[in-house]
Amino acid sequence: xxxxxxxxxxxxxxxxxxxxxxxxxxxxxxxxxxxxxxxxxxxxxxxxxxxxxxxxxxxxxxxxxxxxxxxxxxxxxxxxxxxxxxxxxxxxxxxxxxxxxxxxxxxxxxxxxx
Amino acid sequence: xxxxxxxxxxxxxxxxxxxxxxxxxxxxxxxxxxxxxxxxxxxxxxxxxxxxxxxxxxxxxxxxxxxxxxxxxxxxxxxxxxxxxxxxxxxxxxxxxxxxxxxxxxxxxx
Numbered sequence: 001x002x003x004x005x006x007x008x009x010x011x012x013x014x015x016x017x018x019x020x021x022x023x024x025x026x027x028x029x030x031x032x033x034x035x036x037x038x039x040x041x042x043x044x045x046x047x048x049x050x051x052x053x054x055x056x057x058x059x060x061x062x063x064x065x066x067x068x069x070x071x072x073x074x075x076x077x078x079x080x081x082x083x084x085x086x087x088x089x090x091x092x093x094x095x096x097x098x099x100x101x102x103x104x105x106x107x108x109x110x111x112x113x114x
Numbered sequence: 115x116x117x118x119x120x121x122x123x124x125x126x127x128x129x130x131x132x133x134x135x136x137x138x139x140x141x142x143x144x145x146x147x148x149x150x151x152x153x154x155x156x157x158x159x160x161x162x163x164x165x166x167x168x169x170x171x172x173x174x175x176x177x178x179x180x181x182x183x184x185x186x187x188x189x190x191x192x193x194x195x196x197x198x199x200x201x202x203x204x205x206x207x208x209x210x211x212x213x214x215x216x217x218x219x220x221x222x223x224x
Contacts, residue, residue: 004156031210042202042214043157050210090156094210100145100164103204103212105156 003027006091006106014114015081021109023074023091032074033103034066035090043090049074081113118205118215125221132190134218136203141184143205148177148188151200151217160188160201190220198222 004025013019023032031050035043048056049068063085065077074091088108095101118138126132138146144165149157163170163177163186170177176189186203203215 006156033210040200040217040219042217045212048210055210092157100162102145102147102159102162102206103157104159105149107154107156110154 004091004093004104004106006089006109008109009107010110010112012112012114013078013081015083017081018077018079020078021076021089021091021111023076023106024072025091025093025104026072027093027095027104028071029093029095029104030071031094031101032068033092033094034064034074034076035092035105037088037090037108047076078111081111083113086111086113118203118213120201120203120215120218122216123219123221125223126193127223128193128195130193132188132193132197132220132222134188134190134201134203134220136186136188136215138184138186138203138205138213138215140205140207140213141181143207145206146177146179146186147204147206147212148175149202149204149214151202153199157202193220193222195222195224 007022034046037043046060047066052068063080067075090108091106092103147162148160151157161172174191178187200217202217206212
């Protein structure tokens with residue numbers, strides 16, 4: 001079982017819809033991440049939140065809007081997506097302390113844009 | 115981003131050893147990681163090695179690090195069908211930057 005929980009597991013949305021992906025962790029981690037993964041490819045970093053502040057935005061289109069309401073929660077708001085945005089969206093967290101702080105991933109949300 | 119390279123495919127027979135290789139680029143990476151991804155799931159942390167070590171063993175897993183050549187390998191002993199998955203190496207030169215390899219798809223033949 002993963003300690004990072006993502007909902008929903010699957011999402012199908014039209015190009016005019018607005019939806020949100022949710023992520024929760026209770027490991028006390030202070031860094032949270034959104035990654036996008038296409039089939040059989042490595043995850044691509046989208047956003048990093050550090051101590052609830054956006055620290056990295058990898059030039060992601062504005063139709064993706066992240067939000068970090070508190071240190072345990074991370075959302076990704078979706079609006080006017082394109083079919084090429086269909087992918088597995090992975091949330092991760094890390095301790096971001098000195099020493100070993102690996103990424104811990106959720107099981108992802110499989111997004112299909114029609 | 116960094117170029118972290120892995121061979122794309124590996125096929126082994128059940129019971130044999132598997133060796134998955136990775137070359138990375140940033141010699142300042144303090145920790146190097148191996149992740150496993152099964153179909154429909156996220157990435158599961160398997161093991162890691164600190165950059166001042168050259169070997170780490172964890173049950174069936176052995177990680178070898180050649181820092182001079184920037185080469186990392188993961189050996190899985192007695193490979194089982196449940197080990198079939200995609201394996202990603204990752205390097206972390208800074209606290210919240212992680213660079214993933216291209217991934218190796220391991221197929222275990224019964």
